[in-house]
Amino acid sequence: MALADKGLTLGTLAPAWQLAGLDDKLVSLDQFQGQPVLLIFLRGTWCPNCRKQMETVRNEWSRVAPLARVIAIVSQAGPEVSDYLSRNPMPFPLLPDPNRDVIKLYGVYQRLGLDGFRVAYPTTMIIDQGGIVRYSYVGGSQFDRPDFNQVLVELEKLKTRI
Numbered sequence: 001m002a003l004a005d006k007g008l009t010l011g012t013l014a015p016a017w018q019l020a021g022l023d024d025k026l027v028s029l030d031q032f033q034g035q036p037v038l039l040i041f042l043r044g045t046w047c048p049n050c051r052k053q054m055e056t057v058r059n060e061w062s063r064v065a066p067l068a069r070v071i072a073i074v075s076q077a078g079p080e081v082s083d084y085l086s087r088n089p090m091p092f093p094l095l096p097d098p099n100r101d102v103i104k105l106y107g108v109y110q111r112l113g114l115d116g117f118r119v120a121y122p123t124t125m126i127i128d129q130g131g132i133v134r135y136s137y138v139g140g141s142q143f144d145r146p147d148f149n150q151v152l153v154e155l156e157k158l159k160t161r162i
Helices: 048-059 078-087 101-105 148-159
Strands: 018-020 025-028 037-042 070-075 094-096 108-113 116-120 123-127 133-138
Touching: 018 094, 037 048, 048 070, 078 116, 123 148, 133 148
Parallel strands: 037 070, 070 094
Antiparallel strands: 018 025, 037 123, 108 116, 123 133
């Protein structure tokens, strides 16, 4: 069951952030201004449910890519993420957030819990072309993810906002 008390409030401006990609180039939310963004927060590449979610996005890429830019932020350091991607390439950036700065900024940091500590709650957000949060699903456990078809429906809704 999704956690209603975590994450950003719908209708608010998504906070600006900047993270170094695996190539050390800085990636920021501002780079995608004017484009919808599907922002996914992952616990880690070691998490089987996180891997399953990334595989779903990759497998549905032909449906997702026309609707939004996809960015995944993971609670890990670069070498672990790079190792995972060398074996499992993704068509979207997987950005390490080893200090959990963006994860904390977006209110999805799980400091301590039965399901994990110092990781992100599994979260899926949609940010519209103007930087406003239009959809947010913060999972209550590592198993709790939104139905991907519902995420696609929410992305389709952005086309009527233009």
